[in-house]
Amino acid sequence: MSRFAVAALCAALVAPVVQAQQPAASAPTKPSQTSPTPPAAASKSAPPAADDTVAVQQAMAAYIEAFNRHDSEALLDLWSPTGTYVNKETGERSSGREALATDFAKVFAATPEIELSGGIDAVRVIGGDTAIVDGVTTVVVPNVEPAVSAYSAIFVKQDGKWLLDTVHESDLPTPETPRQALQPLEWMVGAWQDESDTATVSSVMRWSPSEAFLIRSYDVIREDEEPFQGQQIIGWDPAAKQIRSWTFNSDGSFGEGVWSKNGAEWIVRKSETLADGRLASGTQVITQIDADTVTVQTIAKEIDGVLEPTADPVTMKRVAETTAAAASPAAAAPATGAAR
Incomplete structure (x- = not known):
């Protein structure tokens, strides 16, 4: 079949x-x-x-x-x-x-x-x-x-x-426009933040000027470390009929992902080239708890074929964009880069 x-x-x-x-x-x-x-x-x-x-x-x-x-x-x-x-x-x-x-x-x-x-x-x-x-x-x-x-x-x-x-x-019916295809992710638009004992994670999702893409900027700040920043572009692939993403990080690493929906969860199957040239892969689970709360977790992460320990989920809360901007050293969505 x-x-x-x-x-x-x-x-x-x-x-x-x-x-x-x-x-x-x-x-x-x-x-x-x-x-x-x-x-x-x-x-x-x-x-x-x-x-x-x-x-x-x-x-x-x-x-x-x-x-x-x-x-x-x-x-x-x-x-x-x-x-x-x-x-x-x-x-x-x-x-x-x-x-x-x-x-x-x-x-x-x-x-x-x-x-x-x-x-x-x-x-x-x-x-x-x-x-x-x-x-x-x-x-x-x-x-x-x-x-x-x-x-x-x-x-x-x-x-x-x-x-x-x-x-x-x-x-699946083919969306008439990229924006229509990305509409299920519109709830992510806005500013999000998490403050744990080890790091502060800030993220902002916005539409591109033409509304053909969603653009996410995120920052991870840890004490005594250089801030980790990144940007993700999410778009509709009309040939594969899938939502896809491309991520670029401040340390030189980059990657891509394929998105699918599973109930209240979004599943992102990722592949990444790390700054030192090693290859990484994993599955990211983004779960909408309510309109203002989301958890992000990466599971089954491998680096050069070696399975890594699974980190705890990161819980992000919706905040005012001014709050997210104040917490970020860069220009101010749930930070998929946060649960790397």
Whole structure:
């Protein structure tokens, strides 16, 4: 299946996963997933439709867990016997558990390090036994550009259990302008600051004059060290249909990243050339807590192929631009350079 279609359809079913299930103390190797409300948290007086929505989300969570275990048997148990996958762009179609089992086996054999992330735009329960889920998924395979797709999935309730019945996958609609493509990041525009025991981090995000790019300036100040400054340009790549970024730092290092959305998180897969010529890579997780709070953390960071310890998340708070400018030695968005 083209563009790892089966993997993409799996991602389509897996956006809300319990974040607490990810190991907290050890260095993570993939971005965390957002979580549906567990059944125990649902109100006893909630209407049936609300209960069914939670149940569908629970089915999705079970799906991603099975996929990440490469457990084809568990995956197939979450499909109806006549489950069907359709790629609307290519016309490819797989129907029935036997055909899906073959596809899963091919995907897991060809891409053992495949990772999935996804977001849900809407869950609609119809008539008590059918649910429609719409959203966007990202499929990541090492050394391959992430594949982003839109999906529409239909669940059916059989014997009290929600099962996947149909998935339609298609390319994302192409934004008419770069600004439209970057609109989901507009909440970052403004000034942000963090003051920890070891450093002061300040950052300002603004639109370029033509609003075709977002431009971020950031500073990291540590006692008895030269200030670390950088600038990041974020833009839309119409050929790859992805948000990309290019970063330039005061020590001469530079890098680039590919952005994808996963619920309340933005995942930035980065590569960088350090000032001394070494090569670095990692995944940056930017999580919007509320309108004025964001956390930034880099996970799975490697330098010349050697895994580095994972630093704690940096928490940034929105501030007045005059405050950020006063804290910065340079001319005054959450500082993605802060969690390097």
